[in-house]
Amino acid sequence: MLKLSKKADYGLMALQHIASNQYGDVAHARVVNTKEIAEEYHIPVELLAKVLQTLSKSGIIESHNGPKGGYLLGKNPREITIARVLESLEGPLGIMDCAHEKDGDACMQREHCNIRTPLLKIQSSIYQLLNSMTLQDMLGGTPLITIQSVATEQQGVER
Amino acid sequence: MLKLSKKADYGLMALQHIASNQYGDVAHARVVNTKEIAEEYHIPVELLAKVLQTLSKSGIIESHNGPKGGYLLGKNPREITIARVLESLEGPLGIMDCAHEKDGDACMQREHCNIRTPLLKIQSSIYQLLNSMTLQDMLGGTPLITIQSVATEQQGVER
DNA sequence: ATAGTCTCCGACTAAATGAGTCGCACAAAA
């Protein structure tokens, strides 16, 4: 229950990847393209492309066309909240159907609905949670910290 | 995104209804049957029936056969957590596919997966949230506009 | 006892959504 879509998964992976190439201890930002990410994580390219396009439209990343093109973060990782990313890819958070209804088009059971208020409360708590976590937080959590010790000897990193 | 299924909605509504008939200000418990609930909230009877059967199997409610039969809560509303109800109807909470995987059958991107850990953390937070809220809390929330004025008789409000 | 309700349960169909594919237009660097 409450599962995220693949798009969301892929999007988060890609962002994590882009971010660590851009803000890692490698001194200069590196543009990373769709194909590279798709291969690294075994994601179908076309699907990932669509995901990245969506993120780009939302301003979370910026696209650069042409050869040597690819994607870069549109903002600092600290300013990119998980909530924002998920909303961009899956639409607004809505625990129940009637989450954002205007008073007009209510669901069939609205008039006697006894669970709307408590569910809205839960929803708001979840939103707060997602909104308080940023891409930066996801960066910290990965192996990646160990890079410090072996930083000297590899930059290209392909298996 | 993160929408609950209709089954979950219906289940919660039904539970709320059953609970308020059983623990409401009417002194004695009243058995309520599927048809009654279905009509009250405009839910297809057969579907609601299935939902109630599921809840019954989980021990959340008890069924009583025959004429004058129907359902009663299996436990005190304070002991019925939202998490339990949702799990019963929608299966275990799993933000991502690989939430409960054994090490064997990992997803395709598992080896390089960089988002599993932070997502598990989010998931656990959500679970905590759902597990800390009980049917009792949903009962209190219904009349709800008047709560501010009658703040004297708060009972369960934990946080 | 027996008739009439009511729960119980599994199998089924239909609708909605999600995952993934294809093909081509457009942009920019070399």
Next chain:
DNA sequence: TTTTGTGCGACTCATTTAGTCGGAGACTAT
């Protein structure tokens, strides 16, 4: 101007969810 990449929309296929149907068994009232 050619190459390499993004941008974008329409499309198919798979999975899940919502809702339906029909009948077996349980219980109570009469």
